[in-house]
Amino acid sequence: MAAKPRFRKDAADTSAPTPAPAPASASDETHPVDQTLPPFKMFTSGLQHVAAMYAGVVAPPMIVGPAVGLNARDTAFLMGASLFTAGIATLLQTIGFWKIGARLPFVNGVSFAGVTPMVAIGRERGAEGISVIFGAIIVASVLGFVLTPYFSKLVRFFPPVVTGTVITLIGVSLLPVAFNWSQGGNATADDYGSMKNIGMAGLTLLIVLVLRKALRGFLQQIAILLGLVVGTLVAIPLNMTDFGAIKDAGLVGFPTPFHFGAPQFEIAAIVSMCIVMLVCMTESTADMLALGKIVDRPADERVIEGGLRADTLGSAISPFFNGFMCSAFAQNIGLVAMTKVRSRFVVAAGGAILILLGLCPVLASVIALVPLPVLGGAGIVLFGSVAASGIQTLATAALEKGENALIVAAAVGIGLIPIAAPQFYHAFPSDLLVVLDSGISTGCVVAIVLNLAFNHWGGKGSSARLLPQARVGE
Numbered sequence: 001m002a003a004k005p006r007f008r009k010d011a012a013d014t015s016a017p018t019p020a021p022a023p024a025s026a027s028d029e030t031h032p033v034d035q036t037l038p039p040f041k042m043f044t045s046g047l048q049h050v051a052a053m054y055a056g057v058v059a060p061p062m063i064v065g066p067a068v069g070l071n072a073r074d075t076a077f078l079m080g081a082s083l084f085t086a087g088i089a090t091l092l093q094t095i096g097f098w099k100i101g102a103r104l105p106f107v108n109g110v111s112f113a114g115v116t117p118m119v120a121i122g123r124e125r126g127a128e129g130i131s132v133i134f135g136a137i138i139v140a141s142v143l144g145f146v147l148t149p150y151f152s153k154l155v156r157f158f159p160p161v162v163t164g165t166v167i168t169l170i171g172v173s174l175l176p177v178a179f180n181w182s183q184g185g186n187a188t189a190d191d192y193g194s195m196k197n198i199g200m201a202g203l204t205l206l207i208v209l210v211l212r213k214a215l216r217g218f219l220q221q222i223a224i225l226l227g228l229v230v231g232t233l234v235a236i237p238l239n240m241t242d243f244g245a246i247k248d249a250g251l252v253g254f255p256t257p258f259h260f261g262a263p264q265f266e267i268a269a270i271v272s273m274c275i276v277m278l279v280c281m282t283e284s285t286a287d288m289l290a291l292g293k294i295v296d297r298p299a300d301e302r303v304i305e306g307g308l309r310a311d312t313l314g315s316a317i318s319p320f321f322n323g324f325m326c327s328a329f330a331q332n333i334g335l336v337a338m339t340k341v342r343s344r345f346v347v348a349a350g351g352a353i354l355i356l357l358g359l360c361p362v363l364a365s366v367i368a369l370v371p372l373p374v375l376g377g378a379g380i381v382l383f384g385s386v387a388a389s390g391i392q393t394l395a396t397a398a399l400e401k402g403e404n405a406l407i408v409a410a411a412v413g414i415g416l417i418p419i420a421a422p423q424f425y426h427a428f429p430s431d432l433l434v435v436l437d438s439g440i441s442t443g444c445v446v447a448i449v450l451n452l453a454f455n456h457w458g459g460k461g462s463s464a465r466l467l468p469q470a471r472v473g474e
Contacts, residue, residue, distance in 0.1 A: 043349060107332035140315075
C-alpha cells in the first residue's frame with residue numbers, strides 16, 4: 001500500500017519539486033561508437049586499421065598504373081595519392097558533416113570493383129587513359145551522390161536472412177585475398193606459394209592467436225598490430241622484407257591536383273564506371289549493415305544514406321588528387337569485430353594517418369615493409385571474423401520458418417561462384433563481369449530477390465517482422 005501514494009505524487013503532483021537526476025558518467029551516456037580513447041591508444045588502434053588495409057589501398061594503383069602506361073615513378077605517385085584520398089574518405093565517413101557520413105568505425109579506400117573496367121579504359125586509350133578514368137569517376141560519383149536518398153531506402157529489404165547471408169559472403173570472399181597474400185601476392189614470382197611464404201603466414205597466424213590468448217586489456221585489442229610487427233621482425237633475417245622502398249622514398253610529397261592533366265569525359269567510360277558505382281553502393285550498404293550489427297548500433301536508412309553520401313563524395317573528390325573510386329573496406333570490419341574497439345574516432349585517427357602517409361612517402365614505405373605473407377596470416381583471422389559475424393546473424397534469421405534456409409542456400413551458392421570457379425562467367429560481356437565477378441554483389445541481389453519472392457510477393461510475409469525499422473523517431 002505504501003507504493004500507491006508515491007506513484008500518485010510522482011504522476012499527479014507536478015507542482016512539487018523533484019530532485020534532479022544524478023549526472024551519468026560518460027560511459028553511461030556515450031555509445032562506444034562515440035567514445036574517445038587516450039591519445040596513445042587512439043594512435044596505435046588507428047595504426048592497426050591502416051596496417052590491415054594498406055595493401056588493399058595500394059594494390060589497385062599498382063595494377064592500373066602500368067596498364068595505362070605509367071612508369072614506376074608515376075605509379076608510386078598514384079599509390080601515395082590513393083592513400084591520401086582514402087584518408088579523406090575515411091574522415092568523411094567517421095566524423096562527417098551535415099548529412100554526410102555514417103559516423104561508424106568505417107574505413108574507406110580504393111575499390112577493387114573498378115580495377116577491371118579501369119584497366120580496359122586505359123588500354124584502349126593509351127597515355128590519356130588515366131585522364132579518361134578520372135573523368136568517368138567524377139561523373140559516376142556525382143550521379144551516385146544524387147541517387148543516394150533513393151538507394152538508401154533499400155535497407156527495408158535487408159532482414160537478417162539477407163544481411164546474415166551478405167555478411168558471411170563478405171568474409172568468405174575476402175579469404176582468398178588472405179590466401180593470395182600468404183603465398184606471396186605475386187603469382188608470377190618464383191617463390192609464390194613456397195613453404196617459406198606459407199610458413200611465415202602460418203607463424204604470423206599462430207603469433208596472433210597466442211597474443212590474443214595471453215594478453216589482456218588494450219594489448220589484447222592490438223594483438224593484430226603486434227602480430228604484424230613480430231612477424232615482420234622475424235621476416236627480416238629471412239630476407240622477406242624489401243628496404244628499397246625506404247631508400248627511394250622522399251620525405252614530403254603532395255598529390256598535386258590533376259597531376260596527369262585535366263579529366264576527360266567519354267560516354268563509354270562513364271557508363272562503365274556508373275555500373276561500378278552501383279556495385280560499390282550495394283557492397284557499402286551491406287558493409288554498413290554488418291558493421292552496425294557488430295558495434296550494436298543498427299544501420300537504419302538515415303545512417304546508410306549518410307554513409308553512401310560520404311562514399312560518393314569521397315569518390316568525386318579523389319580524382320582531383322589523382323585517386324580512384326572509394327568504398328568500404330570489409331577487412332576492417334573484421335578488425336572491429338575481433339578487437340571489440342568500436343570507437344569511430346579510432347578509425348578517424350587511422351584516416352589521419354592515411355593522409356599523413358600520402359603526404360610523407362617515407363612513412364608510407366615503412367608500413368609497406370610488412371611482407372604480404374605476414375599480412376596474409378593476420379588476414380585469415382580478420383576475414384574469418386567477418387564470416388563468423390554473418391553466421392551469428394543467420395542464427396537469428398528464423399531459418400526453420402518458410403523458405404529462409406533455401407534463400408541462404410541459393411544466395412551463398414551463387415555468391416561463391418566467383419571464388420570457387422573464377423572463370424565461370426568468362427563468356428559473358430565485360431560490362432556484366434563488373435557485377436558477376438563480385439560474389440558479394442551477386443549474393444546480395446539473389447538474397448534480396450528471393451526474400452521478396454518467398455516472404456513478400458507470395459503473401460506469406462514471414463520475414464516482415466524481421467525488417468529493420470528505418471528512421472526511428474522521425
